[in-house]
Amino acid sequence: MSSTEATKNNQADSPRIVRISDFKNQVGKEVRLQGWLHNKRSSGKLQFLIVRDGSGFAQAVVAKAAVPEAAWTVAEAMGQESSLELTGRVKEDKRAPGGFEVDVTGLRAVQIAHDYPITPKEHGTAFLMENRHLWLRSPRQHAVIRIRHAVVKGVRDYLDDQGFTLVDTPIFTPAACEGTTTLFAVPYFDEGTAYLTQSGQLYNEANAAAHGKVYCFGPTFRAEKSKTRRHLTEFWMVEPEMAFAHLEDAVKVAEGLIVSVVERVLETRGEELKVLERDAAKLGHVKSPFPWLHYDDAIKLIQSKGSQTQWGSDFGGTDETVIGEAYDRPVVVHRFPAAIKAFYMEPDPERAELTLSADILAPEGYGEIVGGGERMSSAEKLQQRIQEHNLPEEAFRWYLDLRKYGSVPHAGFGMGIERLVTWICGLEHLRETIAFPRMLYRIYP
Amino acid sequence: MSSTEATKNNQADSPRIVRISDFKNQVGKEVRLQGWLHNKRSSGKLQFLIVRDGSGFAQAVVAKAAVPEAAWTVAEAMGQESSLELTGRVKEDKRAPGGFEVDVTGLRAVQIAHDYPITPKEHGTAFLMENRHLWLRSPRQHAVIRIRHAVVKGVRDYLDDQGFTLVDTPIFTPAACEGTTTLFAVPYFDEGTAYLTQSGQLYNEANAAAHGKVYCFGPTFRAEKSKTRRHLTEFWMVEPEMAFAHLEDAVKVAEGLIVSVVERVLETRGEELKVLERDAAKLGHVKSPFPWLHYDDAIKLIQSKGSQTQWGSDFGGTDETVIGEAYDRPVVVHRFPAAIKAFYMEPDPERAELTLSADILAPEGYGEIVGGGERMSSAEKLQQRIQEHNLPEEAFRWYLDLRKYGSVPHAGFGMGIERLVTWICGLEHLRETIAFPRMLYRIYP
Numbered sequence: 001m002s003s004t005e006a007t008k009n010n011q012a013d014s015p016r017i018v019r020i021s022d023f024k025n026q027v028g029k030e031v032r033l034q035g036w037l038h039n040k041r042s043s044g045k046l047q048f049l050i051v052r053d054g055s056g057f058a059q060a061v062v063a064k065a066a067v068p069e070a071a072w073t074v075a076e077a078m079g080q081e082s083s084l085e086l087t088g089r090v091k092e093d094k095r096a097p098g099g100f101e102v103d104v105t106g107l108r109a110v111q112i113a114h115d116y117p118i119t120p121k122e123h124g125t126a127f128l129m130e131n132r133h134l135w136l137r138s139p140r141q142h143a144v145i146r147i148r149h150a151v152v153k154g155v156r157d158y159l160d161d162q163g164f165t166l167v168d169t170p171i172f173t174p175a176a177c178e179g180t181t182t183l184f185a186v187p188y189f190d191e192g193t194a195y196l197t198q199s200g201q202l203y204n205e206a207n208a209a210a211h212g213k214v215y216c217f218g219p220t221f222r223a224e225k226s227k228t229r230r231h232l233t234e235f236w237m238v239e240p241e242m243a244f245a246h247l248e249d250a251v252k253v254a255e256g257l258i259v260s261v262v263e264r265v266l267e268t269r270g271e272e273l274k275v276l277e278r279d280a281a282k283l284g285h286v287k288s289p290f291p292w293l294h295y296d297d298a299i300k301l302i303q304s305k306g307s308q309t310q311w312g313s314d315f316g317g318t319d320e321t322v323i324g325e326a327y328d329r330p331v332v333v334h335r336f337p338a339a340i341k342a343f344y345m346e347p348d349p350e351r352a353e354l355t356l357s358a359d360i361l362a363p364e365g366y367g368e369i370v371g372g373g374e375r376m377s378s379a380e381k382l383q384q385r386i387q388e389h390n391l392p393e394e395a396f397r398w399y400l401d402l403r404k405y406g407s408v409p410h411a412g413f414g415m416g417i418e419r420l421v422t423w424i425c426g427l428e429h430l431r432e433t434i435a436f437p438r439m440l441y442r443i444y445p
Numbered sequence: 446m447s448s449t450e451a452t453k454n455n456q457a458d459s460p461r462i463v464r465i466s467d468f469k470n471q472v473g474k475e476v477r478l479q480g481w482l483h484n485k486r487s488s489g490k491l492q493f494l495i496v497r498d499g500s501g502f503a504q505a506v507v508a509k510a511a512v513p514e515a516a517w518t519v520a521e522a523m524g525q526e527s528s529l530e531l532t533g534r535v536k537e538d539k540r541a542p543g544g545f546e547v548d549v550t551g552l553r554a555v556q557i558a559h560d561y562p563i564t565p566k567e568h569g570t571a572f573l574m575e576n577r578h579l580w581l582r583s584p585r586q587h588a589v590i591r592i593r594h595a596v597v598k599g600v601r602d603y604l605d606d607q608g609f610t611l612v613d614t615p616i617f618t619p620a621a622c623e624g625t626t627t628l629f630a631v632p633y634f635d636e637g638t639a640y641l642t643q644s645g646q647l648y649n650e651a652n653a654a655a656h657g658k659v660y661c662f663g664p665t666f667r668a669e670k671s672k673t674r675r676h677l678t679e680f681w682m683v684e685p686e687m688a689f690a691h692l693e694d695a696v697k698v699a700e701g702l703i704v705s706v707v708e709r710v711l712e713t714r715g716e717e718l719k720v721l722e723r724d725a726a727k728l729g730h731v732k733s734p735f736p737w738l739h740y741d742d743a744i745k746l747i748q749s750k751g752s753q754t755q756w757g758s759d760f761g762g763t764d765e766t767v768i769g770e771a772y773d774r775p776v777v778v779h780r781f782p783a784a785i786k787a788f789y790m791e792p793d794p795e796r797a798e799l800t801l802s803a804d805i806l807a808p809e810g811y812g813e814i815v816g817g818g819e820r821m822s823s824a825e826k827l828q829q830r831i832q833e834h835n836l837p838e839e840a841f842r843w844y845l846d847l848r849k850y851g852s853v854p855h856a857g858f859g860m861g862i863e864r865l866v867t868w869i870c871g872l873e874h875l876r877e878t879i880a881f882p883r884m885l886y887r888i889y890p
Contacts (some may be wrong), residue, residue: 017689019608021608034688034689034853035657036654036851037851053657054610054653054655054657054658054659055608055656081850082851083851083852083853110851110852110853110854111822111851111853113849113850113851116850131843131846132843133648133843133844133846133847134651134846134850136651136652136655137654137655141655142655145610145612145652145655145656146610146656148613149610149611149612152611153601153605153611156598156601160598163464163466163500165590165591165594166593166598167594167880168593168664168681168879169880169881170679170880170881170883170888171616171664171666171679171883172678172679172883174889174890184631184633185631185632186629186631186641187629187630188629188888189668189670189885189886190886191886191887191888196631203578203880203881206578206579206581206880206890207581207590207880209481209499209582210581210582210586210587211499211587211590211591212464212480212498212499212500213499218663218664219613219664221616223634233617234616243479243499244462244479244530377556395889398576398577398578398889398890399890401576401579402578405526405558405561405579406481406482406526406527406528406555406556406558407555408479408528408555408556409555434613435613435614435648435652436614436615436648438615438616438639440634441634441636443615443618443619443633443639444619444840444843445619445651445842445843445844
């Protein structure tokens with residue numbers, strides 16, 4: 001608890017406000033706790049309140065004999081999610097949810113709530129999504145968002161420590177990076193139409209020429225009319241890009257990043273993984289080095305397991321699952337055919353029909369979490385590609401400039417945060433990994 | 446230099462690739478440097494190359510007698526922004542740009558560039574903005590982006606250390622937070638129109654009820670038809686929100702945050718501030734406590750300096766400059782009239798025509814950097830306000846739920862990153878604080 005929050009709250013005669021996450025340092029002490037009633041049961045002259053304060057959950061025991069009558073009455077009157085403030089002594093109790101218990105000496109309601117819509121019984125997903133603003137308070141959702149925070153922090157710290165400079169790339173873009181069919185279009189004053197970014201990569205390339213090693217990290221948008229559990233219309237992506245670097249360099253950074261983030265979650269979010277009943281042992285396998293699998297061999301692998309996917313095609317979701325399940329840690333699938341990759345991919349010098357590209361697939365069937373590769377560094381070849389792809393050359397003038405003025409080999413990748421969190425948390429669907437998911441049929445609340 | 450970047454680059458017989466930012470640990474050693482030619486001058490049998498590698502700038506001295514003939518010829522041939530790789534011995538030299546010099550032993554061009562558009566002479570802003578993808582390489586722009594990174598990192602670290610949980614709020618929103626006139630509208634499948642967020646605050650309030658102390662940090666959008674130096678259509682904002690908190694608590698966090706971020710920039714970005722010729726001593730005054738100025742007194746202050754602004758109106762840009770210049774550190778102007786504030790502001794219990802709100806104005810005339818306050822916690826009053834403001838009640842159903850189920854006093858604020866960086870860097874215009882600024886007439890590159 002910082003001193004700041006208590007400025008007006010603290011009264012001279014009352015104990016210090018303490019957050020549940022700090023209870024471990026408060027055992028035996030009298031504290032003040034501000035929070036919400038998550039659950040309640042009573043047993044004669046005792047009432048057991050499960051209180052949450054945003055930092056955690058703790059059990060508070062109200063004994064009729066130990067509190068003023070008004071406090072007992074308030075405890076009886078409060079429905080689920082009533083807001084409250086209580087005082088009491090903290091004690092350790094391994095059996096209590098969260099591991100601590102408070103023997104209550106005083107209790108007041110801030111606001112008494114009744115008929116909270118999300119009860120301990122089972123609810124359907126549509127109902128929960130419609131009440132997402134409240135569903136976020138549930139232990140599982142609370143745990144997922146805390147893990148997401150640890151992931152974001154872990155990503156940023158890792159890249160910062162490796163000497164990358166954060167350079168935010170624009171959301172409004174004048175042209176499409178990979179075709180216009182999945183772009184959200186926005187009327188933009190007299191400039192015509194702006195598109196919401198699908199990737200900061202092209203801009204990253206300019207930034208890498210200015211800062212050497214850069215990353216952007218922000219929301220990206222895809223107007224895909226698909227309703228699968230692996231798609232959101234709005235999702236967050238981190239995209240590192242490095243000058244004077246090749247495919248192998250980019251994959252090494254991605255590998256280091258994933259290992260470091262998983263380690264951080266295991267170290268700092270063990271409680272949350274337990275709430276989610278995630279098998280942490282499986283995450284313990286995520287160590288360097290990751291196996292590498294050539295696209296040719298990946299096709300052979302999935303065909304041997306019955307896939308109809310032919311050489312030259314992209315993998316389907318089931319193919320990714322099959323490949324991912326063949327390993328106990330993420331696998332690097334490399335050298336995809338040029339025909340199924342973006343125009344800016346550098347060709348494999350040994351086989352021109354392939355690209356210096358790689359996807360990293362998560363284990364346990366969670367699919368692609370990273371996609372990247374080496375970018376084309378020749379101005380002439382790039383111009384030819386832009387023409388072949390029927391892209392508007394004028395819009396890419398600045399992008400071609402990067403090859404005219406000090407072109408260097410460079411490489412990078414994008415990692416989708418929601419997919420990473422889905423895998424780490426062991427979830428069924430991406431929608432639980434972001435506070436207010438946006439999907440084909442969902443922009444409320 | 447991480448080992449990863451060198452995987453394919455390193456050859457057994459050549460020295461280690463080192464970044465200029467690491468030269469301080471390499472004095473006397475032979476290194477390999479990869480970068481771009483920023484500037485060049487020659488003096489008979491010596492050529493002085495200013496090389497940048499993204500991490501910094503350093504002088505490389507090519508002596509005709511000390512290098513193979515091919516290297517000398519390459520040095521002669523390279524125009525500004527040619528990409529190159531050189532080997533040489535690092536020595537300290539206080540007079541050299543960056544403080545280090547390399548005595549070159551080998552040099553090769555990666556790509557020879559000619560006619561780089563941005564020469565050392567003066568260029569007009571329109572031209573530089575049109576070439577923003579290259580302008581970013583210039584020392585001033587490079588310094589600003591590095592300071593921005595330190596600011597972003599400083600903000601996140603401070604809030605994380607204070608126990609805040611990052612909860613990303615949505616970019617697509619179904620309804621307007623503060624009126625629709627300055628919103629970007631996006632056609633959204635069968636759901637009709639989505640609007641690009643102007644603030645994550647309403648969502649933050651739901652998240653604060655789930656996590657106690659939260660922040661969001663992402664791009665926000667304002668379709669304002671204004672062409673001033675203080676406006677961008679796309680800008681980044683951090684917005685902390687706290688449950689069980691009052692106006693004073695929110696301002697305390699904002700103050701601690703600003704002090705901490707300025708300290709971090711002074712500690713870690715001294716070189717960059719020098720490049721910008723920023724008077725760091727002025728930033729040294731930014732210490733707690735910040736002065737508080739009641740709105741009534743702020744009006745008296747500006748009127749005494751000749752302002753025509755009347756009680757009940759918002760400040761103009763000039764008014765903010767006048768108020769800010771009266772102090773050597775940021776000033777907290779508090780309790781603005783309800784009539785000029787958003788519908789969700791908690792009224793001052795002592796004077797109902799005022800709100801429990803505060804803006805923080807930067808010194809030296811840089812204007813507002815923070816705006817925040819206490820939010821209305823009563824469901825009845827809030828519903829009345831929504832009706833008075835003719836807002837669509839159905840769209841705010843979820844927001845009213847937050848008052849029905851465990852309402853608590855809560856407060857927060859928003860801090861605009863570009864405004865903060867503009868002030869810290871001492872810039873004239875917001876547009877230099879973001880890599881690819883978006884303005885009324887600018888979405889390219």
